[in-house]
Amino acid sequence: MAEFNDQTTLTKSEIEAGDIFAPRFDNNGLILAVTCDAQTNEVLMAAYMNEQAISLTLETGFVHYFSRSRQSLWKKGESSGELQQLVEMRTDCDQDILQILALQTGTGAACHTGRKSCLYRKVVVENGKAKLADLGMQPLFDPKDVYNK
């Protein structure tokens, strides 16, 4: 796939209203992708993509990210079997974020903890202090079985 357009050569109007895809990568060449269940809109996870991950996602129909901790391309589900099938890729007004609408395959768990979504806790304030409360999302697989093979 051809390289993406360089956002710095475009006007605000071209970025916001045009049909030119010019993702705004950060200093590390990464852009955040928020991945949602294509059927329910539910946010499943957020992770970074580089140019190669975007291209491979579009070309193969399976979602690829760039792992910051491993500093390498990461085909989602390659170890766990929890592949994500691309339905649609969107970008926002200033093109500094991507949204991925996907079908979560495998057991249906996008999170490495085995839950459907990484967003399994909410913030609650008690006595003026913020803490987390579990939303009760049950694990669909046991991470020990999946990652320690």
Added chain:
Amino acid sequence: MAEFNDQTTLTKSEIEAGDIFAPRFDNNGLILAVTCDAQTNEVLMAAYMNEQAISLTLETGFVHYFSRSRQSLWKKGESSGELQQLVEMRTDCDQDILQILALQTGTGAACHTGRKSCLYRKVVVENGKAKLADLGMQPLFDPKDVYNK
């Protein structure tokens, strides 16, 4: 509100499984918040928060961000009237992103272009080149009327 916990003093297990809220801020003290319609789950926008924005959002029930371009706290809707009422704040497994579930007040437009959502374009591939296609989301207000008063 008390300061948030320092993630660097916690174990992976405490970050992922506990009730300790310890958002992982970047080098600029910011964390990305993905804001969704609390009724439909639809992603409306993404923007950054600093500690103060998180605290004010929790304390006041109205969503605050930190504007990177203006380098200042930003109460969403202060100029446009499009305030966001907080329903729930969530965080993900490694606490490096926030999800805000909100009720979009005003005309119902989260985007400065007047559309309900900032994600109004999808990526399509034509002849091996990625470009954007408008999803047909109609503006709910005219930005010229709202921001050039």
